[in-house]
Amino acid sequence: MYTTKEIQDIVNQKFSEINWAVEPLGLYAPIGYVLALGGKRLRPVLVLMAANLFAENLKPAINPAIGLEIFHNFTLLHDDIMDKAPVRRKQPTVHVKWNESTAILSGDAMLIKAYQYIAELLPDKLAAGLELFSHTALEVCEGQQYDMDFEQRSDVSINEYLEMIRLKTAVLLGAAVRLGALIGGADEENAKRLYNFGVNLGLAFQLKDDLLDVYGNAETFGKQTGGDILCNKKTFLLITALKNATPAQQKEFEYWLSPEGGKEPEKKIKAVTELYNQTNAKTACEAKMDEYFQLAIRKLAEVDLPNERKRNLFDLAEKLSYREV
Amino acid sequence: MYTTKEIQDIVNQKFSEINWAVEPLGLYAPIGYVLALGGKRLRPVLVLMAANLFAENLKPAINPAIGLEIFHNFTLLHDDIMDKAPVRRKQPTVHVKWNESTAILSGDAMLIKAYQYIAELLPDKLAAGLELFSHTALEVCEGQQYDMDFEQRSDVSINEYLEMIRLKTAVLLGAAVRLGALIGGADEENAKRLYNFGVNLGLAFQLKDDLLDVYGNAETFGKQTGGDILCNKKTFLLITALKNATPAQQKEFEYWLSPEGGKEPEKKIKAVTELYNQTNAKTACEAKMDEYFQLAIRKLAEVDLPNERKRNLFDLAEKLSYREV
Numbered sequence: 021m022y023t024t025k026e027i028q029d030i031v032n033q034k035f036s037e038i039n040w041a042v043e044p045l046g047l048y049a050p051i052g053y054v055l056a057l058g059g060k061r062l063r064p065v066l067v068l069m070a071a072n073l074f075a076e077n078l079k080p081a082i083n084p085a086i087g088l089e090i091f092h093n094f095t096l097l098h099d100d101i102m103d104k105a106p107v108r109r110k111q112p113t114v115h116v117k118w119n120e121s122t123a124i125l126s127g128d129a130m131l132i133k134a135y136q137y138i139a140e141l142l143p144d145k146l147a148a149g150l151e152l153f154s155h156t157a158l159e160v161c162e163g164q165q166y167d168m169d170f171e172q173r174s175d176v177s178i179n180e181y182l183e184m185i186r187l188k189t190a191v192l193l194g195a196a197v198r199l200g201a202l203i204g205g206a207d208e209e210n211a212k213r214l215y216n217f218g219v220n221l222g223l224a225f226q227l228k229d230d231l232l233d234v235y236g237n238a239e240t241f242g243k244q245t246g247g248d249i250l251c252n253k254k255t256f257l258l259i260t261a262l263k264n265a266t267p268a269q270q271k272e273f274e275y276w277l278s279p280e281g282g283k284e285p286e287k288k289i290k291a292v293t294e295l296y297n298q299t300n301a302k303t304a305c306e307a308k309m310d311e312y313f314q315l316a317i318r319k320l321a322e323v324d325l326p327n328e329r330k331r332n333l334f335d336l337a338e339k340l341s342y343r344e345v
Numbered sequence: 346m347y348t349t350k351e352i353q354d355i356v357n358q359k360f361s362e363i364n365w366a367v368e369p370l371g372l373y374a375p376i377g378y379v380l381a382l383g384g385k386r387l388r389p390v391l392v393l394m395a396a397n398l399f400a401e402n403l404k405p406a407i408n409p410a411i412g413l414e415i416f417h418n419f420t421l422l423h424d425d426i427m428d429k430a431p432v433r434r435k436q437p438t439v440h441v442k443w444n445e446s447t448a449i450l451s452g453d454a455m456l457i458k459a460y461q462y463i464a465e466l467l468p469d470k471l472a473a474g475l476e477l478f479s480h481t482a483l484e485v486c487e488g489q490q491y492d493m494d495f496e497q498r499s500d501v502s503i504n505e506y507l508e509m510i511r512l513k514t515a516v517l518l519g520a521a522v523r524l525g526a527l528i529g530g531a532d533e534e535n536a537k538r539l540y541n542f543g544v545n546l547g548l549a550f551q552l553k554d555d556l557l558d559v560y561g562n563a564e565t566f567g568k569q570t571g572g573d574i575l576c577n578k579k580t581f582l583l584i585t586a587l588k589n590a591t592p593a594q595q596k597e598f599e600y601w602l603s604p605e606g607g608k609e610p611e612k613k614i615k616a617v618t619e620l621y622n623q624t625n626a627k628t629a630c631e632a633k634m635d636e637y638f639q640l641a642i643r644k645l646a647e648v649d650l651p652n653e654r655k656r657n658l659f660d661l662a663e664k665l666s667y668r669e670v
Contacts, residue, residue: 047490098453102446121427121493124449128423129486131456136479139472146471147464154461161454165372168446 022078024332027068030078031061034086050114050126051133054093057109062340063196064089069333070200070214073325080142081203084149087137088196091153094130095160097123102168131157145202152202156195163188176254178263182223190222213322217333220316224341227309230255234293235302237344246289252277256308261292261301269295313341347403349657352393355403356386359411375439375451376458379418382434387665388521389414394658395525395539398650405467406528409474412462413521416478419455420485422448427493456482470527477527481520488513501579503588507548515547538647542658545641549666552634555580559618560627562669571614577602581633586617586626594620638666 022030040052064085071081099105100113101123107113115123141149166184170176197218201211233248234257248255265273272295275281276288296302316337320330327334347355365377389410396406424430425438426448432438440448466474491509495501522543526536558573559582573580590598597620600606601613621627641662645655652659 044487044490044494046494047487098449102449124423124427125486125489125493128452128456129483131453132479132482132486135460135475139475139479143468143472147468150460150464150475154457154464157457158454161450161457162369162372164450165369168450169369169371 021076021329021332022068022072024065024069024336027065027072027078028061030068030082031064031085031089034082035061035089038086046118046122047126047129050097050118050122051130053117054097054114054126054130055090057111059093059109061089063092063192065336066193066196066218067200067203069336070197070206071204072200073214073323073329073333074201074204074206074210080145081200083137083140084199084203085196087134087140088153088192088199090130090137091134091157092192094127094134095164097127097130099164101127102164141203149199149202152195152199156191159187159191163191170254176259178256178259181254181256181259185226186219186223189226190219193222193225194218210323210325213319217316217319217323217337220312220319221337221340224309224312224316224337227256227305227312228341228343230257231302231305231309232344234289234296246285246293249289249292250282250285256305257296257301260304261296261299264299264301264304265295269299309341313337316341346401346654346657347393347397349390349394349661352390352397352403353386355393355407356389356410356414359407360386360414363411371443371447372451372454375422375443375447376455378442379422379439379451379455380415382436384418384434386414388417388517390661391518391521391543392525392528394661395522395531396529397525398539398648398654398658399526399529399531399535405470406525408462408465409524409528410521412459412465413478413517413524415455415462416459416482417517419452419459420489422452422455424489426452427489466528474524474527477520477524481516484512484516488516495579501584503581503584506579506581506584510551511544511548514551515544518547518550519543535648535650538644542641542644542648542662545637545644546662546665549634549637549641549662552581552630552637553666553668555582556627556630556634557669559614559621571610571618574614574617575607575610581630582621582626583617585629586621586624589624589626589629590620594624634666638662641666 035055038052038055040048040055042048067085067088068078068081071078096108097114100108101115101120105113106116111117113123114126135150135153138149138153139146163184163186166180167188170180170184194215195218198211198215201214206214230248232245233255234245236245247253248258252258262270262273272291276292276295281288317334320333320337321327323330360380363377363380365373365380367373392410392413393403393406396403421433422439425433426440426445430438431441436442438448439451460475460478463474463478464471488509488511491505492513495505495509519540520543523536523540526539531539555573557570558580559570561570572578573583577583587595587598597616601617601620606613642659645658645662646652648655
């Protein structure tokens with residue numbers, strides 16, 4: 021079996037080999053720029069790790085894995101336009117570095133390229149792999165739609181929030197694992213268990229993201245903490261805090277969430293973080309995250325293979341859920 | 346064989362059956378809105394007509410044909426954002442009726458849906474059909490990129506312009522015909538001839554579009570003439586006129602293309618139209634259009650089938666190239 025590091029190297033090597041400096045440059049250069057921003061390449065790594073559970077030859081999984089990562093980066097590119105985000109990974113976003121039309125069009129080209137890479141699936145896996153990908157891609161769009169809808173509402177429930185992050189973030193991790201299993205030759209039962217492992221891991225991963233944004237160490241995290249707080253993002257923490265808040269705490273929240281409360285960012289972050297602590301939102305979020313992590317682990321344990329074979333995936337799941345960054 | 350009318354009915358019936366009123370509505374309702382704007386459904390009609398040249402059973406061609414039309418409408422949706430177009434077919438564009446984020450995201454969902462419909466191809470045609478579609482979809486993006494690049498240049502040549510419209514518009518018509526041929530069971534030679542028929546027809550079609558925008562009858566055309574003139578769009582007419590212009594005529598153009606010249610729209614349209622006549626741009630455009638039409642007809646004639654079988658396609662090609670609207 022390949023180590024996780026060997027798989028990461030295979031993925032990174034493959035990306036470094038793609039030449040995006042082709043005409044028209046205005047279309048393809050931004051794609052190279054986005055992919056060069058780096059990242060953990062979590063999704064293609066999951067594809068290969070899952071394939072490796074069932075097969076030694078990872079070749080059939082490589083291009084489809086690349087396709088999934090190109091798709092993921094396409095969603096980030098378009099999301100950044102919709103969110104009006106100025107930076108990503110400390111670099112200017114494409115609509116800032118170039119312009120909005122470029123960001124839209126290069127994103128469209130990325131989605132098409134993603135399909136080209138996924139269509140490299142061998143004939144016996146092609147139809148099923150495509151349907152898994154298309155179905156998942158639509159769910160990601162649905163998640164983004166709900167995320168945008170929620171900005172206009174003040175009554176978003178915890179369950180609605182969890183469903184939104186399931187669609188927006190988690191299903192893609194599930195699809196990555198399931199795609200790898202499909203390519204490796206897993207039977208339907210194991211493929212389903214692995215899908216559920218991936219989705220639950222994704223939910224834990226996103227809740228960890230919500231926590232790190234507030235409680236992360238600014239140095240290791242690589243970006244200013246409190247970003248979600250400043251833009252009143254309806255995270256698990258905020259929704260839970262509002263639900264648990266006493267009348268006095270609700271009044272405090274009303275102030276900090278108002279335009280007036282946004283005038284002193286550092287004070288706002290400090291105050292809201294303290295409210296998250298007092299209302300047990302932090303504790304609840306950590307508990308929920310742990311619940312999904314445990315669910316993920318259970319699903320992986322149910323997969324019909326010796327534990328040694330699943331060791332790398334168990335380790336990766338733990339690393340993602342209990343990371344500091 | 347099916348008549349063109351019967352094929353149009355099959356396509357329209359299929360579109361009327363799709364339900365876009367599903368959650369989240371913010372994502373899917375705009376798709377239904379765009380598709381309900383109507384249109385000739387030229388591309389899916391070409392798919393079915395081409396399939397019908399080789400096969401009586403059109404069922405395998407229907408969903409792929411629908412997919413191509415969804416793709417075409419996706420490009421219009423995103424192009425309208427990039428062009429900041431306020432209306433399409435006399436209705437507000439999606440980014441105006443809803444907002445820009447919706448237009449981006451619903452467009453993304455349309456592209457995915459297009460792939461889902463095309464992936465309905467039977468297993469023996471799936472890989473080839475997907476590659477034809479993906480390759481063509483990228484070319485359309487490239488054409489749009491060149492179109493945007495050209496806005497910043499004053500030295501665009503006729504050949505560059507023709508290559509841009511080949512990518513932006515013509516290759517999709519070629520792909521529609523070729524996809525139908527593939528599904529119907531055509532051999533590679535005939536499939537290629539039909540592709541070239543479609544591409545050349547597409548070039549004639551776009552040049553006709555350029556002519557109608559200036560010389561079309563406002564009532565039958567359905568929209569104000571002169572739109573391209575008003576926004577200094579680098580069409581075949583403008584590029585040719587500038588190339589042929591005498592020094593005196595060049596001076597006139599300098600004025601009308603400047604901000605000063607744009608202050609009286611009706612005068613500008615009248616003056617530039619007259620310059621197109623005087624510089625023989627109109628004549629040259631009509632000649633070029635006819636050249637591509639003849640090329641298209643020749644390619645269709647080379648297809649290894651009795652003329653009666655190709656009659657409907659010959660008629661459609663003629664109708665598109667010599668239309669008044």
